[in-house]
Amino acid sequence: MISLYQNDTIAALATPPGRGGIAIVRVSGSGARAAFDVLFKPAGKQTVESHRMLFGRIYDGDALIDECMAVLMLAPRSYTREDVVEFHTHGGDQVAHQVLEALYKIDVRPAEPGEFTRRAFLNGRIDLSRAEAVMDLIGAQGELASRAAVRQLTGGVSAFIRALQEDVTDLLAGVTAALDYPEEIEEDEAAGETAVKSRALAEKLLAACNERAARLLDTGFEVALCGQPNVGKSSLLNALLCEDRAIVTSIPGTTRDIVRGSLLIGGLRVNLSDTAGIREEADTVESIGIDRARSAIKNADLVLLLLDASQPLSAEDEALLQETATCPRQIILNKCDLGEAFSLPGALKISAATGKNIDAVRALLSEKAGIPSELPLTSERHMRLARKAAEHLLSAAIALENGEPLDLAAIDLHTALETLGEVTGDRVDEKLLDSVFSRFCVGK
């Protein structure tokens, strides 16, 4: 565990390991400048100054490691607000590894996961919600998730929370004034007004938490393709992915295991699961596949139930319609190119074979995912704190509505304020920081 205040010198590979054009080794701390001077020799007569990229050679003692670029970023104009050095060497694991080994010989230690960003937070360059956004951005699955992370990184969450903190502070000031000057301020009136405002703030916080949307941004929208054997589930999967992912044959029972594929629709990651056709008579292997299909249906955010439009609706189809009736579901009538033997209200008519209406299926998936364009809170930790703060605001409102003494409500308002402070990191302890930054990768 890293202690809260520390500025010894740390180093890590900031680029992904493996083969690549360049590898960047990042160094931060009080010894970064010295490390730069010891390891790096600029070519020719270049002046060494902060924020200037230099070309030269990097050494481990007398041994030449590589020709590389290096940049010194002196405090406080750096990512961590400490002195930072970056060595841009040739890619591949060897060179960067040798640079790190040379650094470890001169009082530089390997960085912990997220330690650079942790220092940026501890040195006051960014608040906690913005630090967390760095990792969300790196791990973002799709454009919508990255947009939400950038909004958080540029202070969207902080601004939202800070505005609420100011509102709660105003309420507290009002309550305190009423307590301090009972002869000037009518207590009932103050209580009534505070209760209304407190309730409104709680509602605003709760409205900012959309767990479902936050989860979809994080892990993607889960869609299960199901139906009887041979209705064209695998054909639809392939058509949506624009590739030959699953085996398609005219033999019913072709797909047994779940076949997965992901695609981006409107900036959102959509995870498709093609499943075994559901029917009564099946051998052992197929039966296991059918069990898996049923559990995919249960876990899906949306079930696409495929029916063969060219054949009259069978008793088995009716049973599947019944079975999926309570799921979030869209009925798809496939094989429309062969004719339409029946129709169902709200069903989408397609042909996976000719590609007819496949774009409509994509549009429908994006619409059913229903991610609001503005999502104030998208992190699990922020939503948990927002709900907790809302609980205290509500409990303050209820106390005031029931004529309880003002100072009782003041305690709840205080706790709400402190809880909001945990989002931005006004109030943190080491355990919280460890849990936030342990999600990070080394070098960030």
Ligand SMILES: Nc1nc2c(ncn2[C@@H]2O[C@H](COP(=O)(O)OP(=O)(O)OP(=O)(O)O)[C@@H](O)[C@H]2O)c(=O)[nH]1
């Ligand atoms: N005419 C026509 N044939 C289709 C269409 N979609 C699929 N097929 C054919 O229907 C047969 C079954 O297609 P699959 O995609 O394997 O069906 P499935 O639902 O995955 O079948 P199982 O894996 O056995 O459950 C294949 O011969 C496909 O070429 C379509 O829209 N029109």
Ligand SMILES: [Mg+2]
């Ligand atoms: Mg199949």
